[in-house]
Amino acid sequence: MEFINSHKMADIIHLNHNLLSVLYRFNISLGFGEKDVETICLENNINVDFFLEIANLFNDKEYFNEKNLQLFSAKLIVNYLLNTHDYYVSEKIPEIYKLILSLKFDTDSERNQGLIKNFFDEYKKEFQQHILREEEHIYPYVISLQKAVDTKEVSKLLLKKIKENSIETYGVEHGDIEEKLYDLKNIIIKYLPPPINGTVSNIILSKLFKLESDLNQHSRIENKVMIPVASRMEKEILFNLKLNKIKIVN
C-alpha cells in the first residue's frame, strides 16, 4: 500500500516500524498524536512529497520511482543523503561496534574478540573515508551545479570541473565496503566459534543485514537519482552557455 499525505503518521509507523529510521533522517521526533503526515512535515519544515517518496521507497522496494525523485531539487536530495550518512556514522555503526566489543568466547576469547574488533575497525575507517570523499567532493559539486543553474552564473572553476571531471566520471564506488560487510556476515555465521553470550551475535547479524539493505537503498538513490540530476544540470549549464543564457564569472 502506498502512503499519502492524509495518513496519520502514527499509523504509518504501526504499519512498518522500519520507517523509524526514515524519521531519524528527517529529524522528526515521536509524539505525533493524531496528526497526519502533511501536518507533521509542515511543522518540521519538510517537503511532504519528498518525505512520502522516501517513506514509500522504504516501505516497498518495488516502489522505487527514480523519475519522481529526480524532480526534487539537488539540495533536497543531497541533504537527505547527508542525513543518511549521519544516521550510519552516529547511530548504526557505533551500535554494532558496541555489540562487537561485548562478544565473549569460551576459548581464545581475547584473540577472537580482537580479530573481529580489528576487522570492524578497518571497515569503519574505510566507511568514513568513503563518506568523506562524497561529502567533501561529490556533494558540494552537485550543490554548486544547482546554484549555477539558479543564479545563471557559472564560475570558471566550476566550468572546468564540468568539462574535465563530470559527475559520470566520479561514479559512486562502494565495492570494498560492500565486500567487507559481506565477509563479516559470513565470518560470524560460518566461522567464528559461538560466543558465550549467543544472542549478541544474533543481534549483530540482524543489524548487519539491515545496514546492508539500507546501504543498498542509499547507493540506489545516489546512482539513480543524484547522478542523473547532476548530469542533467551539467548539460543544462553547457547548453545555456552556448545560447549566452548563463554568465561566466570569476
Place this chain on the structure above:
Amino acid sequence: MKLLNILVVESSYIIIKGLISILEGSGRYNIVEKLPNHNRANDIISENKIDLLFLNPALLDNFYEIISKNPDLKIISVISDNSKINKDLFFDNINVIDNKADVVFKLENIYKKAIENIDLENKEISKREISILRLVALGYTNKEIAVELFISPHTVITHRKHITKKLGIKTVSGLTIYAVLNNIIDLTEAK
C-alpha cells in the same frame, strides 16, 4: 539441499502465478523477486546472488548487457508466443504449452545442471588452496605467491577465486581472520 536464488521477469499475471507456484512447490528455489518488466533486473542481479533468471525473452531488450555483466547467470527463457527466438542463447527453455511431465522433467534437469556449476561452493578447500591462503593472510601479493610456490600468477588468481567461492570471504582481512581461526597462521605472524 542447496536453494537456488531465482529472479522472474514476466508481464503475464497468469504465467507468473503459475511459474512461481510450480517453482515454490519444489522446495528447491528461493524466489528473490518477480518483475513485470526488465527495468530493475540489472540492479536486482547485482545486489543479490541470483542463480537463475526465468525470463520472457520478449521483455528484455538489454539482454546482451545482462549476459556480459553476469557471465555466471543462467537464463531460462519462458516462451509464451510464436515468435522465433534463438534457443541456444539460453541455459534452457520452457514453453507455456508444455504439459506437466515436460515441465517437471525440464525443471529437474535445470536444477541438476545449475547445481553442478555451483557445487564448488560445497567443497572443502584443498591443501594447495590452504598453502595459498596462508600466504595471502601473511600479506603476500599474487606475484610473490607465484614465486614462492613455483606457479604462474594466473594460477594463483584461479586458486584465489576458488578460495573466495568456497569460503564466502572476499577481502584479504576477512581471509586473514579465517586463517587465524583455523590455525593456518598464528596471530603473531599476521601483520
